[in-house]
Amino acid sequence: MKISIFVILLAFSIESFAQGCVPARIELTGKGATDQSGTLLKFSMKYLGCEPLRVQRESLPWGARGAIGLTVIENNGLQTPLEQLGYISDPDSDDIELIPGKEYSGAIGLSTRFRDIDSARLASGVTVSWVYTLQSRTGVVIGPVQGSVVIGGSNDQNRGQSAPSLKVDTDASFGR
Numbered sequence: 001m002k003i004s005i006f007v008i009l010l011a012f013s014i015e016s017f018a019q020g021c022v023p024a025r026i027e028l029t030g031k032g033a034t035d036q037s038g039t040l041l042k043f044s045m046k047y048l049g050c051e052p053l054r055v056q057r058e059s060l061p062w063g064a065r066g067a068i069g070l071t072v073i074e075n076n077g078l079q080t081p082l083e084q085l086g087y088i089s090d091p092d093s094d095d096i097e098l099i100p101g102k103e104y105s106g107a108i109g110l111s112t113r114f115r116d117i118d119s120a121r122l123a124s125g126v127t128v129s130w131v132y133t134l135q136s137r138t139g140v141v142i143g144p145v146q147g148s149v150v151i152g153g154s155n156d157q158n159r160g161q162s163a164p165s166l167k168v169d170t171d172a173s174f175g176r
Contacts, residue, residue, distance in 0.1 A: 024049030024142050026134055028061060032151030038111025038118045039151060041070075041128055045105070047098040054137045057094045061132050062106030065113070069131040072110065074120040075153050082126070083115040095137065125153020 025048050033040040043061045047053060058064035072082040098104070110117050110128065120126050127150050133143035 024051075024053065024140060026142050026145060028130075028132055028145045028147065030128070030130060030147055030149050032128065032149050033107070034121075034151075037109055039109075039121050039126075040107045041110055041130075041149070041151075042107045043105060044103055046103045047100060049098075049100050052100065053098040053140060054095050055098060055134060056137065057096045059135060060096070060104065060106060061130070062108050067132070068108070070108070070110075070113065071129045072114045072117055072120075073127045073129070074123075075125040075127055075150065076120070076123070080120075082117055082120060085113055085115055121152035123153075126151050 027046045027048065029044045031042045031044075033042050045061060056063070059067050061068045070084070072084075074080040074082060117126060127148055129146070129148040131144050131146040133141060133145075135141050
């Protein structure tokens with residue numbers, strides 16, 4: 001029994017490899033920005049997989065407030081973490097199908113999530129760090145991916161390219 005399961009998995013792996021398939025992953029890049037509402041974190045996410053992947057829209061990084069882990073540190077020499085404000089989330093439960101190779105984008109308004117972020121950004125700048133894991137409707141888990149970006153201050157630079165995903169559900173490469 002164990003040998004037949006191994007042979008089936010090996011056959012799927014060889015078929016996926018022959019088609020140029022790699023285990024599903026995402027690339028997530030963040031960039032700091034400002035607008036009339038305050039400080040923003042703009043994301044660009046590229047889905048890299050063999051098959052389309054159905055996810056809840058609220059599970060995208062810019063979806064519901066709990067979809068991504070965020071930390072903001074003031075670059076004031078003391079590296080003071082900013083207080084994250086409580087929230088009420090009204091998630092959008094529509095599904096979206098991620099298409100392999102397609103890029104998606106959205107933004108998170110940080111001024112409503114972190115106390116004093118706008119004054120800290122103007123005074124000394126802030127470093128925003130994130131960690132994100134994507135889970136499909138079928139249980140495929142991609143991630144975590146993480147990154148950070150400096151917003152404001154004298155060293156306003158983008159370090160938002162995420163590392164490749166570290167954990168991939170093996171079913172992701174088989175398109176199930």
